[in-house]
Amino acid sequence: MVTHRRNDESQRLVRDSFDSTSSDFELDDFLADDYKDRTHRKRISLSSFLPWRTSPPHSPRPGRWRRLLGRTFTAFAAFLLILIIATPFFNPSYSRRPPHYTGSNPNNEKVFIAANIVDVDLIKGPWGKAVIELVDLLGSENVFLSIYENDSGEATTLALQELGRSVKCKTAIISDHIDLDSFPSVQILPNNHLVKRIQYLAQVRNMAIEPLNSANTDMGPFDKLLFINDVVFSPADAADLLFATNIGKDGRTQYHAACAMDFINPFKFYDTFATRDSEGYGAGVPFYPWFSKAGSGISRSDVQAGKDAVRVKSCWGGMTAFEAKWFARNNSSSETNSVGMTPIQFRASEELFWDASECCLVHADLSAMASLHPQGWRDGNEFDGGFYINPYVRVAYDERTFGWLNFIRRFEKLFSWPQGWINWLASRPAFQPRRDLEPGVESDHREWIYDGPTDVEEEEKLRKREYSDLDIRLNGHWETVKRIAKPGGFCGNRQLLVLKKHRKAGERMWERIGPPPGANDA
Structure with missing residues (x-):
């Protein structure tokens, strides 16, 4: 009887000892989890006040860049809108006329x-x-x-x-x-x-x-x-x-x-x-x-x-x-x-x-x-x-x-x-080969010289068909000619504007003919 009671007490002590150790482990785990949770919440709370949010270098956040681009676009659009609204009021172009613009003939000029x-x-x-x-x-x-x-x-x-x-x-x-x-x-x-x-x-x-x-x-x-x-x-x-x-x-x-x-x-x-x-x-x-x-x-x-x-x-x-x-x-x-x-x-x-x-x-x-x-x-x-x-x-x-x-x-x-x-x-303005020519000064001009016949037997045939660049090239050539420059070299460019001999109703009365190749304007 004594031996049996002692065994029961030993089992109880062992069980109590085991139960006590198990409870201690659960408490430690609970305390550790609670500490981690509080630390994480504190980190989140602090990060909300920082201008940036820290994240592990190995965890990319593509959403962050999308948000940044969105905010940048929104800021630019807002700036552009303000600029458009403000310009006509604070920086208009040619809207405030000088006081001497009176719409009159003050000196009775003819x-x-x-x-x-x-x-x-x-x-x-x-x-x-x-x-x-x-x-x-x-x-x-x-x-x-x-x-x-x-x-x-x-x-x-x-x-x-x-x-x-x-x-x-x-x-x-x-x-x-x-x-x-x-x-x-x-x-x-x-x-x-x-x-x-x-x-x-x-x-x-x-x-x-x-x-x-x-x-x-x-x-x-x-x-x-x-x-x-x-x-x-x-x-x-x-x-x-x-x-x-x-x-x-x-x-x-x-x-x-x-x-x-x-x-x-x-x-x-x-x-x-x-x-x-x-x-x-x-x-x-x-x-x-x-x-x-x-x-x-x-x-x-x-x-x-x-x-x-x-x-x-x-x-x-x-x-x-x-x-x-x-x-x-x-x-x-x-x-x-x-x-x-x-x-x-x-x-x-x-x-x-x-x-x-x-x-x-x-x-x-x-x-x-x-x-x-x-x-x-x-x-x-x-x-x-x-x-x-x-x-x-x-x-x-x-x-x-x-x-x-x-x-x-x-x-x-x-x-x-x-x-x-x-x-x-768009490469504007376009190249102007004679922009710098001074009037009265001799210079080399590249000019188109017509060297075809004045008239041919198949006159009606020529009149009825459309002429091509090849037709023009076969009847002329470019030549370098010495000229005394007239005023207005800066006005011209390579083209030929001519009146139409025959035009349909509603058509403009003139046409543009482009130059044949070979002018070689420098």
Whole structure:
């Protein structure tokens, strides 16, 4: 009995000892787990206050980068939105006009207005109304209006006659017929005598300014010549272009020519064909700031500085103001006659596969003439020839576009950086082989020489089929020719613009023919 009890007690002690040890192990595990849990919670709690979260180097977190990119994109979008909203209010482009822009003729200067227009809707609509208002602004006694059109039909003739009865100033409104066979022709194929488009345009512009000299006898010499294209414009803007652009201390303008800017849509500047910057480079991508950084980038810098007289070598922009004296016959002198430019007239290049805008060439000729008669207001800057674009003055080719111009210009400065990059990507401006040629200096010109027959027996066959580049190459060649450079080498480029002999209804009246290979312009 004693032995049995002792065994039971021994088993109880062993069991108690075992149970006690087991409980101690469970308690230790519990305490260890609790300690780890509290430490982990503390780590999480602390990490929430740190700018970064620590993680083992072997455990990548791709979600972190996605969140970072998302936050960066959100911040950039917010910045861009703020910039877009703030720009038109705090940094608008050409929206706050100088105080001397009054839309008037403060010194009662005499203005000769010239135009070539055929669009009946414009004549009876916004263009005609603006011209009538402009005459009133300038003073009817100070204005002579000359309009020349040809071969545009009876509706155009009647609309112009009605306009002539509505304006209060003196007028010369002419509807005429032009015989294209009377123009000098060029030839690139047998039986294919073509009239250069620029030759035609130069002629009709010269017809519009022809009355300037005869009108002088009735009104005295004119101070300004204003050429207006078939555009929608503000009469007050036209007055400011004439009498507020680049004024001097005496309150009078200081320019040989000042151009508006014409837009084909609310963003896109149109007349890049006639526009050259202050160093003779072509325009950049045609939205603000319109010019490139080529050379010294002076014209681009003038635009970004908000100047009302952006220095250029040539321009047109749908509406251009000139000093009238350069176009008058009574300005003749032995010096100017020696270079054959008095009075100044619009002209075209005579070369094959070399064309330039007549509106650019007239600026080049005026510049050459003005250099013989230095003006007192010139500051001697080689890149300031007295020719300017005024970005405050804008015109358009339809009323809808014109209505948007004042709104869009408030956002323009946002376009500057993208425009610069696109210029670079698009290699703007294009190469100009004669940009640096000085007038009067002998130079080597690469010219296309036609050496094919004038006529062939299969004349009708040639007329009916389309000519190809191969046809042109078989009837001519490139040749290096010594020439005395005329003004305006910076205006031209390699192309041939000709009037179509036969065109369908709705087609434009001219076409462009590219040059044959081999010009090898350096």
